[in-house]
Amino acid sequence: FTVVPDVAKPQPARYKLMEYTGEFAGEMSQISVRGLQGISYNIVNEEKTVWLVVNAQREASEGVRWSGEVNNQWDYQTANFSLSGESTEFVAGDGIIIGDDAVRNTLQVDELMPVSGLTFENDTKTFTVNGTGGISGSGDVVMSGKGRVVLNATNSDYTGKTIINSGTVTVAEMADG
Numbered sequence: 001f002t003v004v005p006d007v008a009k010p011q012p013a014r015y016k017l018m019e020y021t022g023e024f025a026g027e028m029s030q031i032s033v034r035g036l037q038g039i040s041y042n043i044v045n046e047e048k049t050v051w052l053v054v055n056a057q058r059e060a061s062e063g064v065r066w067s068g069e070v071n072n073q074w075d076y077q078t079a080n081f082s083l084s085g086e087s088t089e090f091v092a093g094d095g096i097i098i099g100d101d102a103v104r105n106t107l108q109v110d111e112l113m114p115v116s117g118l119t120f121e122n123d124t125k126t127f128t129v130n131g132t133g134g135i136s137g138s139g140d141v142v143m144s145g146k147g148r149v150v151l152n153a154t155n156s157d158y159t160g161k162t163i164i165n166s167g168t169v170t171v172a173e174m175a176d177g
Helices: none
Strands: 013-019 041-046 049-054 064-066 081-083 086-088 095-099 106-108 112-114 117-121 126-130 134-136 141-144 148-151 162-164 168-171
Touching: none
Parallel strands: 064 095, 095 117, 106 126, 112 134, 117 141, 126 148, 141 162, 148 168
Antiparallel strands: 013 049, 041 049, 064 081, 081 086
């Protein structure tokens, strides 16, 4: 089933979606949520109750680095980034740096990720951005270094500049601009 919150930005809290008796035979992945773009949340099943858990988020920051420490997902729930040496999730409006220090070179982006800027600082690696989502926001996308970037996420809608100082950028497909 699909959950649609009745407020634009719910406060961090646990919201009860349903209680049940007997056994729950479904999968949490079968529950979808609409209207929470840019918000970190989870669906959990505890003690015969299904909850929508809206997580607290830090303020957007500059200098947030992609680490790929957990997996290749770029989303609002997974701590695949670091800020001042601490693991963190992505927050809408972050200024992102993707560099040779990352553990994973492939990023899976399945929704629009609004950034204040995105900089690739790679000299030795090829980074590939895949998925049904893309880069969003008004920040620039900058490539610096001798490495390579492959942009396969075809739904990017950022309005900033694309600046290639060095290296190679391959774009799989361009939408109307």
